[in-house]
Amino acid sequence: MTLSKLHDLLNLLTDAVTQLEEACTKNGTSIPDLDKSFNTSSEDFRKDPTAALAANVIGAAALHIYAIINPPQISLFDIASGTQKAAALRICLESGVAEILQEAGPQGLHISDITTINGQDPVKLGACLRYMATHHVFREVTPNVFANSRISSLLDTGKSFQELLSYPHKKYENTSGLTALIGHLLDEASTASAHMWEVFSDPTTVKSNEPSQSAFTKFVGRGKTLWEYYDDPEQDFRRHRFNIGMHGIQKLHPENIILSVYDWKAVPAGSVIVDVGGGVGTTQLCLAKEFPQLKIIIQDQSHVIEEGAKASTLICQTLILNVWHEKDPDALQSGRVSFEDEYCIKILTQLRKAASPNTKLLSMDTIIQHACHDNSGFTDYITGAMPDEAPSPLLANWGAVNPMAYCIDIIMLALFNSRERTLSDSVSLFEKSGWKVTEPDADE
Template identity: 25%
Template sequence: MVPDGGGYNPHQDVESGGRSVLYFRAPVREGLPARFELTCAGHYPDVLAAHIRSGAEAPGAPTKLLSILAGHWAARAVHVAVEIGLCDVLGQGPLTAGDVAQQTDCDPAAVDRLLRYLTHLGVVRRLGENKYSNTPLGALLRADSPFSDLTRMYGGEFYDAWREFASAVRTGHTAFSHKYGVEHFDYFAERPTTARTFDRSMQAVTNLVADELSRTFPFPAGAMVVDIGGGNGTLLRAILRENPEVSGILFDREHVSCNAVAEHEDASYRSRFSSVAGDFFAEVPGSGDIYLLSRVLHDWNDEDCVRILAACRRACGAGAELLVLERLLPDAETGAPDISLTAPWDMQMLAITGGRERTRSEYGTLLTKAGFRLDEVRPLPVDMNVLVAVPAAAGPDGQPGSGVPSPGFRAR
């Protein structure tokens, strides 16, 4: 076996000091995986560094580089599969390439080759009699899954913007604005159909953390939860479903909040759900016990983050809490690459939003500047974390704050 990378994630197995992983590549043999991983609790920077060096020096390095350079081919192939409805067709049952071509109105020979590549990517599987079916990954690409919307965004506007990524690196301004002439939130505000696709695409990741957060965190009975920049309300609705004595306010820009109300009518929480339109840089609803900022701050630069947090701080009454859901970069250079999704997402922020991913200490600094105190960080699925903060003794403008533990998350 040949060393094939590895890394250290400080946000997994936190009590054991994080988790290290070593990857190995093996010759392809029938019925055996081509890649193995060895994981263990703890941090071993010297071992990781030596393992990674030996992998880079191995004869397979050129092949690995070619694989990296060809990465956009995979993204485009998956995007096209969504565009032509390939996985929707396969959802009806195993089909031949000819069947798929006929039902998608595509060239049979081209579809046959695409299916072969998608098999290589793990999107579909080949069965007997030259038939294909969806894998669990392929099922995520059906039209009824928000991952299909995510694929459309990443293969559409975002993909086209990435062509201008060099401009973002050279100037510090987004590739999206260089491509389209406006920043991406303004772009979506002017295009309601695209905005709905974007909101549904964000639901793909939110779904993966919403149930975990709503089940494992104690939302007190009678609490009012305010979801700031909550998009179509996926996270807030999950909390309300799991906590029948909790009420919620969805707060976002007008075109977003209107769509959220129109698309989601559920009798189980309708009387406890309301939507308010506004600007989170200026003012947020002041009646909340728990405020949520889920994947909002990573969209903005430090100055704008402090403005958003300061608006939240002004709204917080005595005993209120703020929950910030974000991915975290490692706080210190470990000598090994970050194996989480955070580093790639940081590049997406550079290219598209003008924001960035941050470390725990960097978020702590922003919270302090806005008048909060970071109390704890808890892990969530897909490398997400919830940062629990409370008002500090004085707010960002010197106004007094509660400065005392609230009866919610930290006290339980």
């Protein structure tokens, strides 16, 4: 039985490689080189849906085969060593290794030369770099000589190491935000996640959804929620990094995804689009440009939640204005796009009360997909409710090539005591709030 599954997985992988090769030849694109620095054009092959699907199949099949063949104790050890991976990566990030190696070029730099520049111990930093190189983050070109890989090059802020040394508080300014996001995950999120069991095992907090009883609040913030923690002047750097990192989240999603999920051309001119939970509004930027006849309100909870952290609100507002003034200033100045704060727990109910018979609620959120195939038919009448399941015998949710939503789920638990939802949970929430879940062409 196992050999049969291996053959099935191998066939999937082989067919997908052929499809990927054909798509790249047709489109004049190529698969990026792992040993070269990242650039946006290296991802052009993914713009072809056939190539993108083939890439997912290849990754999922390869990792599934690895899970079958790898000794289970080694697989468990690899998962359990996640904290060590994060620690090693953070040391490399904070000590400016990516920037130093970017200046050195593809030939790399000896560990003794790296540590002469950043002041680290060559043996200790060498251990971290070699551990990362084992996972293709950085490359060990020759013994003790390291260079950036396609993955580690994303840690490069584009600044010289001397600039980082002179202005450490400006490390993430004028960057895409992705490196800032990684810095936040390796710092606050990682530390809080390490203490989740203490919250899960405490009878007073195990079933709580209060941010004041999250792992972060109890073990990192020392009684302060994340927003209260960020209001402390001593945490200015972390707060600033977090805000830049939130802007960087858009790099993890297709830029114009909002345009493909609904027939916006059918929406009458002058209609009001309310983006509930819209953050700084990056998702709506392309919608505002493509359909200037629509009025857009971006609505989200204040970063204060219930604790009254006014400074965080001001920071959020400043970030919002910067994003829109840079990308589409006319939309703000004309009043066609505006921002409002509201508590999440009240939003759906209040929207339903204010809705007219012709109001439509379009849900566009992260949904936790089951790892098994779902034959219940529960989602059949909800167009776009779930992504396509992976072909058998792959895990239905694409397994380890699709980890982001599940990782965010754990991070939200660690930081805020909240979590993402499965589709059935979301439908239940909508219906309890008075909304009827229908097909997109229905009246509600």
